[in-house]
Amino acid sequence: MSKKNTDNLEDIETEGQDGLEDDILDVEASDLTEEIEIDAVAALQEQLNEKDAKIRELETEVLRVQADTQNYKKRLDKEKSDIRKYGSERILKDLLSIQDNFERALSISNVTVETLKEGVEMIQKELAKLLEKENVIALEAMGNPFDPTIHEVLSQVETSEHEENTIIQEHVKGYQLHDRILRPAQVVIAKAPAEKADDETPA
Numbered sequence: 001m002s003k004k005n006t007d008n009l010e011d012i013e014t015e016g017q018d019g020l021e022d023d024i025l026d027v028e029a030s031d032l033t034e035e036i037e038i039d040a041v042a043a044l045q046e047q048l049n050e051k052d053a054k055i056r057e058l059e060t061e062v063l064r065v066q067a068d069t070q071n072y073k074k075r076l077d078k079e080k081s082d083i084r085k086y087g088s089e090r091i092l093k094d095l096l097s098i099q100d101n102f103e104r105a106l107s108i109s110n111v112t113v114e115t116l117k118e119g120v121e122m123i124q125k126e127l128a129k130l131l132e133k134e135n136v137i138a139l140e141a142m143g144n145p146f147d148p149t150i151h152e153v154l155s156q157v158e159t160s161e162h163e164e165n166t167i168i169q170e171h172v173k174g175y176q177l178h179d180r181i182l183r184p185a186q187v188v189i190a191k192a193p194a195e196k197a198d199d200e201t202p203a
Contacts, residue, residue: 094130098123131175139174141167141185150174152184162190
């Protein structure tokens with residue numbers, strides 16, 4: 001074989017080896033790219049799974065909070081209903097003893113005016129104690145200046161014996177519960193007398 005042919009053969013072998021190496025590098029690069037893509041997809045899938053789990057956890061928490069809220073509302077509604085139904089139970093129990101005293105007083109035969117008066121006074125004192133226990137206070141009106149926040153004027157009377165707007169009569173007593181007026185006192189107040197016209201004609 002001539003030297004020229006030998007050189008050509010070597011060149012072909014070299015080119016073949018170079019091509020084979022390039023193919024191997026391409027395959028390795030392709031495999032590496034696929035592995036990177038697979039790893040990236042797997043990482044993304046893992047993130048999605050974590051987010052899905054978090055969303056399910058939040059949904060469960062929301063449902064629990066909603067259930068707790070509904071249960072609390074039902075319990076609150078029941079308590080409000082019970083207050084409307086039975087809120088006056090305690091004071092009514094106290095009133096029953098006063099009712100018992102009235103019934104006992106009415107059941108007595110041969111009642112005199114004196115014994116009837118004594119019975120009524122006893123019941124009135126018991127009722128006054130109940131009002132005091134419930135922080136119901138009678139308003140003082142007689143001799144005090146008229147106050148529209150706690151008094152209701154029924155009429156006015158002209159008089160020079162009292163200052164104008166002074167309460168001189170009390171028809172219905174007023175009461176206050178803590179700092180709230182239960183019922184204003186119904187009163188009559190003083191009014192300054194009208195000035196008399198001078199009948200004398202000047203000379």
